[in-house]
Amino acid sequence: MTFNNGVSRRQVLQAGGVGAGFSLAGCLGSLGSDSGTELTFASTFEKGTLENIAIAKLKEKVEAETDGELAINHVPGGAYGGEEEMTQTLSNGGLEGMGAGPLPIAMWAPEVWFHSSPFIMDDFEHLLRVNNSELIQSSYENIRQEHDVRVLGDPLYVGWRSMTSNEPVKTVEDFQGFELRETPIGTWIDSWEEIGVNTTTTPSDEVYSSLESGVAEATTSDANQALSMSLYEVQDYFIEVEYLVGNRNLWMNENSFQNLDETHQELILEKSQEASEETTQQGKEAEQETLDELESNGMEIISDVDREGLREAARPYIEEQFDTNWKGTWEEVKSI
Structure with missing residues (x-):
């Protein structure tokens, strides 16, 4: 399956570093409770990840509030x-909630895929x-109405996506002809190639071996990935x-939400927002700690990168996407 924004099922799963696994849809679902209502919230990742x-946090807050x-x-x-299977199960009502990336946007609202495309957002606050x-929000509303999937709270910050390398590249000139491994998502690859980078793609579970063998000289990565993979x-x-800007969300099946009484609906909305804000703060604090740990393991952290120059070099491709595929204009998005 390939979405209109050039993101395929395989590409999205690789972007998250998650295999498709096996599906228990319809077996786990919503579990009955003698004392009330139980909602199942799932994730493709193991415990400890931000989603x-x-x-x-949502579980703790809701259960404490309702005894x-x-x-x-x-x-x-x-x-x-994987995230596509889980998202479809959520949409079909076989699951009440999930923590996942912006895959529902990729699947059902490609006109706003700039939300998670390179060089567009200034920072997390801009996002x-x-x-x-x-x-x-209008696209979220369409997703809710047409696919029965509701977003809960603000996005979670999971870290800036940057890169590791054996060369201290900083300027647009440094990136001309530079060999870079990127996750195989169309807009991510095409943005780099507009700048002058030569991209290669490998699955996330082959990043370390491709760097070790020299198949790739550098890779895009967030700090946590660089540390967890011992890059x-x-x-x-x-x-x-x-x-x-790496981000993920809490999502919920709309019919499951509507089946709750009004008090519980308000509680889910309130506590989801609290959980999102607290988790984002935790993610920001952990990111700096992770950078410090990378440095203690011998990596040099290069901060003086010409980010604005890279963004300008990618501008022709980005503006083409706004002209042909995305809603609004880049100037409009930048001014928000």
Whole structure:
């Protein structure tokens, strides 16, 4: 399956570093409770990732507030398959909620895929403003009405996407002909190639071996990925290009939401927002700690990157996407 924005099922799963796993849709679902209502919230990732931290916070807050009358069954680890399978299960009502990336936008609102495309957002605060603007909210509303999937709270910040390398690249000139491994998502690859970079693609589970063998000389990565994959063993530099704001969300099946009484609906909305804000703060604090740990493992952190020059070099491709595929204009998005 390929979405209109050039993102295929395989590409999205690789972007998240998650295999399709196996599906238990219809087996886990909504579990009955003698004392009230239980909602199942799932994730493709194991416990400890930020979306699972957010689900855990939501669970704790909701159950404490209702004395267990409204309970959340937290199922991490991909029991519902990869993110596309899980999203479809959520839409079909086989699951009440999930923590996941902006895949529903990729699948059902490609006209606002700039939400998660390179060089467009200034920072996470800009992403929040754009996310809460009519430009994006109208697409969320269409997803809710047409696919029975509701977004809960603001996006979670999961870190700037930057890169690791054995060369200290900083300027647009440095990137001319530069060999870079990128996740195989069309807009991500095409943005780099507009700048003059030669891209290659490998699955996320082959990043380390491709760098070790020299198949790739550099890779895009966030700080957490660089640390968890021990990329400091095969790369000298972590280069803070900060070209894409990593974000994820809590999502809920709309029919499941509407089946709750009004008090529980309001509680879910309120506590989802609290969980999102607290998890984002935790993610920001962890990002700096992770950079410090990369440095202690021998990586040099390069911060003085010509980010604005790279953004301008990517401008022709970005503006073409706004002209042909995306809603609004880049100037409109930048001004939000």
